[in-house]
Amino acid sequence: MTIHNISHFIEGFQRFQTKYFDGESKLYDKLSSGQKPTTLLIGCCDSRVDPALLLDCDPGDIFVIRNVANLVPPCNEAGNQQGVSAAIQYAIEALNVKRVIIMGHEKCGGIRALMQGYTPSPKLDFIGRWMTIVEPVKQQVLHQLVSCSSDEQNRACELGAIILSLNNLRSFPWVAEREARGELALHGWYFDMSNGALLAYSERSDTFLPMVCPLGIAHHQ
Numbered sequence: 659m660t661i662h663n664i665s666h667f668i669e670g671f672q673r674f675q676t677k678y679f680d681g682e683s684k685l686y687d688k689l690s691s692g693q694k695p696t697t698l699l700i701g702c703c704d705s706r707v708d709p710a711l712l713l714d715c716d717p718g719d720i721f722v723i724r725n726v727a728n729l730v731p732p733c734n735e736a737g738n739q740q741g742v743s744a745a746i747q748y749a750i751e752a753l754n755v756k757r758v759i760i761m762g763h764e765k766c767g768g769i770r771a772l773m774q775g776y777t778p779s780p781k782l783d784f785i786g787r788w789m790t791i792v793e794p795v796k797q798q799v800l801h802q803l804v805s806c807s808s809d810e811q812n813r814a815c816e817l818g819a820i821i822l823s824l825n826n827l828r829s830f831p832w833v834a835e836r837e838a839r840g841e842l843a844l845h846g847w848y849f850d851m852s853n854g855a856l857l858a859y860s861e862r863s864d865t866f867l868p869m870v871c872p873l874g875i876a877h878h879q
């Protein structure tokens with residue numbers, strides 16, 4: 659569905675209003691006094707990967723940060739106005755979430771821009787500067803998968819970027835401390851868009867394993 663008319667959004671809010679403010683649902687009676695999400699989810703801005711839709715969540719379930727290519731920058735006190743780091747700190751310290759999910763996805767435009775090059779405006783290249791976070795992964799992929807197709811290289815970079823972001827999360831002291839005490843779990847997930855499947859990073863095997871298989875395959879395993 660392609661939405662050309664803003665009335666679609668207004669009608670959408672009316673359906674949301676009916677669902678959560680009319681009749682049985684008392685969810686916002688509870689939520690209006692404060693949020694208590696147990697999960698921080700870091701996802702991509704991409705319109706096809708809305709975390710609440712993908713995971714079928716209600717309001718209040720997940721605290722979400724979305725940015726280009728679902729990246730976590732390394733902890734760096736010197737930088738100014740770091741929205742991602744601020745939101746991570748709020749989720750960890752103020753909301754005391756118990757888990758963080760970094761949710762990457764296939765066919766990510768940010769990763770494609772990094773791998774294939776895309777400079778919308780050389781004078782103000784915010785995308786290029788942001789994506790330098792993943793430059794080490796790009797170099798590794800180009801070195802190791804030199805003869806692979808660009809699709810294969812991009813997928814490897816999408817997966818590698820999730821692992822890099824998990825490591826960058828641990829560079830924030832309050833993340834590392836809570837994880838060491840067993841109070842915080844870190845997860846790397848990958849939405850395989852072509853197949854409608856979900857993969858999860860296994861630290862033990864250092865690879866991404868199927869968590870939800872494509873329809874029609876799951877029943878045969």
Ligand SMILES: [Zn+2]
Binds near residue numbers: 702726727728763767
């Ligand atoms: Zn993306």
